[in-house]
Amino acid sequence: MNPKLVFWVPAALRTAIILAGCALAGWMFGWTTGLVLALLAMMALVFTQLSYLYQLSNWMDDPRSFKLPDGWGEWTNIFSRLYRMRRDDEKNQAELTEWLARFRQAMHLLPDGVVIMDDVLFLEWCNPAAEQHLGLSNERDKGMRVTNLVRNPDFMDYIILGRYDQPLTISFRERKLIVHIIPFENRRQILVTHDATETERIEEMRRDFIANASHELRTPLTVIVGFLEIAAQEGLDAATRAAHLKLMTEQGHRMQHLIEDMLTLSRLESVDYPMRPDPVDVHQLMEQVARDARALSAGKHEITLTVDGPNVMGSYEELHSAFGNLASNAVRYTPAGGKIHLVWKEHEGGVKFKVEDTGIGISPEHISRLTERFYRVDKSRSRETQGTGLGLAIVKHVLLRHSGTLQIKSEAGKGSAFIVCLPKTAVVQQQPELLLH
Template sequence: MNPTLLFWIPALLRMGLILAGAAVLWWLFGLVYGLAAALLAVIFLLFVQLRYLNQLGVWLDEPHSARLPDGWGSWTEIFARLYRLRRDDERNKAELTEWLARFRQAMHLLPDGVAIMDDVLFLEWCNPAAERHLGLTLERDKGMRVTNLIRHPDFIDYIILGRYEQPLTLAFRDRKLICQIIPFENRRQILVTHDVTETVRIEEMRRDFIANASHELRTPLTVIVGFLEIASSDMMIDAETRAAHLKLMTEQGHRMQRLIEDMLTLSRLESVDYPLRRERVDMRALVEEILGEARALSGGRHTIGATVDGPDVNGSAEELRSAFGNLASNAVRYTPEGGSIALAWRDGPGGPRFVVTDTGIGIDQSHISRLTERFYRVDKSRSRETKGTGLGLAIVKHVLLRHGGNLSITSEAGKGSSFIANLPGG
């Protein structure tokens, strides 16, 4: 039914009842009584309307569906409609609050930085990733101009030029960031930052690895190919020279073989498809085996001893043999003839450890932090003499990482070194 009719029909009925009642009193008691009764009825109705208007005004100051008053007459329908509207509004508000909470949680967990700015670049909001990337603090920096907070010439130029369709690569706060501004709505912009520091570092490591591996393989290949060309030519070569060439080619072939084997080992250690296979490792037998290999490599040129005073561990015997063997062989290679080398497997407060101590040439402090990098060498010429591949300590580091351990190094140039492979306790 038409809402207008719903209002006027009850109103006219009430007025009709008042007039009918007044007419009856007029007929029974006279005109004065009839008019007085009609006036009192109208005043009562007016009082009721004013009372409900007052209640409506109070409710509008603090609207809540549970506090909405009951009505009478047309007010019943009015309050019923207000109740439905307010209830729908509260439901929508609750849903909006829930979605806003989800949005904020998602923004907090997002690895990319998101900062919302107005059209003149005043900061309105940012997530924790943006705070980390750009050095912002929302509570402190909200309402401040972003160009005053991010003082970098490239970023300022990016803002001035306004070519936002292309991202900006920014070196900022020891990070590599890809930044892009995305306009949205009429008076707001979003600054998105993506941290590519680790990606760039891995890419640089990949390039360096390929360059170093190519360089390491080039020398033995050049030697072998050169001697093969001489051998295939018509040049007369005496038996002694041929024997020397064959010996050198064999040495270079073995060098390439060791290098390729170490590269394959590193690849396996870093692969997620090559999980750690734990077993109970007899550490006394393992250390004795490494001691034998070290003495064989030394050929009697060093004094080498070993002590075992630690527990057996759960791990990969093959990987631990490779890691500990690399530490021992490095000590042999870099300790001059007549020096001493001590191998020790002992228990400690933080867990068991394998310690290799030598009286070798030692390492300057500036090199220690980079020793586990692939192909990093303190003295390249000496490394070639000792037939090292440059990957031994990188293998040690990765084996220990897979076992939850770490490598610590103490050394002093000219006085020897101590390499400590720490494994977790328990």
């Protein structure tokens, strides 16, 4: 039906009915009465229209669907249509609000920084990662130019040149950041930042590991190759040949130990070799560690052992490797005649294994780096001690797999104490089959 007819026909009918009623009243009670009634009826209609206009005006100040009046006449249709429109708007707004909340939550959880800027680089919004990477504040810096907030020459050149097809790597706030500007819409740009500090550190560790491993292998190989070239010469006496063979054997064993430690470290870091914890007989383990230390010492040190603690859950081989490395280090870095004390005991937080010696000690500045691969306090002593430089790195990874920690207390010239702490969750009750050992 024609919308005009829908509106005008009912209105005309209502007006005709009112006028007909007033004419009937005039015929019955006099035309003066009829005219007065018609005037009052028209005034009532006008007042009703003005009343609904007033209600509509008030509703427009706070247009919520549940506040709409019911209406009368054509106003019923008008308010009904407004109600449906407003209800649809509220539904769309709720959906948009939900999507916006999800978007903000996703942006907040992103590890990469996101900065939204206008076409003249004024900050409109940034997520917490961007605040951490660039030192921004979404509340404090909103509306300020990003180039005034991020003071970096390379970043400024990147902005000025406008070559956004490739990302830029910068050093900023002691971080290595990869930044990329992505234009979108007509008057906005997105600045994305990625923290590559950890990646760079891992890459540096990889390069250092390869360089150090190559250096450690090159030295014994050079010795072996040199002696083989000498041995190939004619006229070499038996004593010299025997001395050379002894040195080549020592260097071969050094390479063998290095490769074994590298393979052990690789296995400990691999997810393909998960630890399968079993009850560990601590008395047997400690006795074996002490025997190995005494064999390495060859009677040059006084080595004592105290075992006063429960058995634990873990890998016997891995714990033996870790504890053996700590004990052998104590032997290597303690002068002849020194004392080494191995202790296994229980404490409030779990159990401890302590290796205490009267050796050369370690200066404070070196302690935090001792578990790094191939790190040596005194590189000139590496040949004397016959160590591979991977022992404490192996200890660290074994303890990570056993939820343990390593504490180091040392003072140069006064000895050292290496303390392994395993949690209470690693402790097991004494079992009859373990008590038979």
